[in-house]
C-alpha cells in the first residue's frame with residue numbers, strides 16, 4: 103500500500119533565558135499568542151499539560167486578563183493513577199499551582215476517572231481507565247474533524263533527568279505504541295508505578311509542543327535530547343508532523359552544554 107509522504111518536521115526552536123523566573127513572562131506571552139491565533143480561528147483552545155516542575159512555570163498566566171480560560175479545554179499529558187487529591191496526582195498539582203487561581207470552568211478540565219479520596223486506586227483496571235480517558239479525547243476531538251489522531255493546539259511538557267516525557271520512559275515498550283491515543287504503564291521506573299500517558303501519535307500530531315526545562319539537573323539530558331537525537335531518548339522522539347512545531351523554553355543552567363542553535367525570543 104502506498105503511504106502519503108509528509109514534509110519533514112520543522113527543526114525545534116530553542117529559547118534560553120538567564121534564570122527560571124526569566125522564562126515565565128516569555129512563556130506566558132507565547133501561550134497567549136497561540137491562544138489568540140487558535141480562538142480567532144475556531145473559538146476554543148485545546149491544551150495538554152504535564153505535572154512535575156511544569157505547572158509552576160505557568161504562573162505568568164495567573165491574573166492575566168488576556169487569558170480566555172472559558173475557551174481552554176485541558177487534558178493531562180500524563181497522570182498518575184492515584185486519587186485526584188493525592189500529592190502525587192498531576193491534576194492535584196496543576197490545581198494547586200494554577201487552576202485554583204484562575205477562572206477556568208471545572209468542566210473544561212478533563213481528569214482521569216479516579217475519585218478523590220479513593221481508598222484503593224490499585225484495584226482500578228488500568229485498561230478501563232485509559233479507555234475511558236481516550237473516550238474523553240474522542241468526545242473532544244473526533245467529532246470535530248475527521249483526523250485519525252487528535253490535533254492539540256498546545257501540549258506543554260517537562261522532561262525528567264533520564265529524558266522521559268509524559269510517562270514515556272527510556273527503553274519502555276510504550277515508545278513503540280502507534281495506535282492508541284492513551285496508554286497505561288504499571289512499571290514506571292519513577293514512582294508511582296501505575297500511570298496513564300498520551301502516546302506519540304498524539305504528541306506528534308499537535309500544532310505546538312512546548313517543552314520547559316530549567317536547572318542544572320537537566321543540563322546533561324538536555325544536550326543529549328537536542329544534540330544527539332539519534333540516541334532516541336523519549337523527549338527527542340517528539341517531532342510533530344508538519345506543520346506542527348516543537349519549542350523549548352529553558353534556562354541557561356539547563357542549556358549550558360547544548361550545541362543546538364538557540365533563537366532570540368520574539369513574538
Ligand SMILES: O=C1O[C@H](COP(=O)(O)O)[C@@H](O)[C@H](O)[C@H]1O
Nearest residue numbers: 152153154155156260261262268
Ligand atoms: O513523572 C513525571 O515527570 C515529568 C518530569 O518531571 P520534572 O519534575 O522533572 O519536571 C513530568 O513532565 C511528568 O508529567 C510527570 O508525571
